[in-house]
Amino acid sequence: MRFSTKTATVAAAFTAVLSLTALGSAASAATPAAKSTPVTCTAATTKVTVQQVDRPLNHLLLKAKNTGTKTCYAYGAPYLRFDEGQAATPWLDASKPQAVVTLKPGQSAYAAIATSSPEGSEGSQAHELEVHFSNRAMNGSVGDPAAAELPQGGVYVDSSAFVTYWQTSASDALVW
Incomplete structure (x- = not known):
């Protein structure tokens, strides 16, 4: 039981990191478009x-x-x-x-x-x-x-x- 709780916690943390990384990538990809183009x-x-x-x-x-x-x-x-x-x-x-x-x-x-x-x-x-x-x-x-x-x-x-x-x-x- 402890193993699966620990695994679930690690999996949740890993998912959160991936989500933040994806959001960061999306934000950095949007940054050039957000800057004014000549x-x-x-x-x-x-x-x-x-x-x-x-x-x-x-x-x-x-x-x-x-x-x-x-x-x-x-x-x-x-x-x-x-x-x-x-x-x-x-x-x-x-x-x-x-x-x-x-x-x-x-x-x-x-x-x-x-x-x-x-x-x-x-x-x-x-x-x-x-x-x-x-x-x-x-x-x-x-x-x-x-x-x-x-x-x-x-x-x-x-x-x-x-x-x-x-x-x-x-x-x-x-x-x-």
């Missing part, structure tokens, strides 16, 4: 601003600050639409960084916008700028566009305009 940056989770710069000439600096609570990825380059333009401003392929720009809450990504050059043609004064964020595949945009306020009086934009890929610093963006 999302694609969108106008809903970033604040977009445009700043005129002295150098290089005919350039603007676009800044996207992550105002959300999750880390976000700024894929590719922004799709820009000046005024009622029908085509997005081309991306400068040479500016492609080695990795996707990752923004923790409060961090910013930067892109340079070249608005015109002596080689450009068919220019006009632009007063509005829509900024669309690229999807992961970089073949379209995601979410609603952000409206970026252009400098007072607008900017002259011609056929030579381009935008760089997102960069981690303003100086890296303005190299182009």
Whole structure:
């Protein structure tokens, strides 16, 4: 009798340990899912601003600050639409960084916008700028566009305009 009581006690303790181990495994398996996974940056989770710069000439600096609570990825380059333009401003392929720009809450990504050059043609004064964020595949945009306020009086934009890929610093963006 003592043997079976002792066996039952050991079996109960063993079962309790296994249950706690299983619960611990389930909890640790749930922990990665419970942590916030990065999302694609969108106008809903970033604040977009445009700043005129002295150098290089005919350039603007676009800044996207992550105002959300999750880390976000700024894929590719922004799709820009000046005024009622029908085509997005081309991306400068040479500016492609080695990795996707990752923004923790409060961090910013930067892109340079070249608005015109002596080689450009068919220019006009632009007063509005829509900024669309690229999807992961970089073949379209995601979410609603952000409206970026252009400098007072607008900017002259011609056929030579381009935008760089997102960069981690303003100086890296303005190299182009």
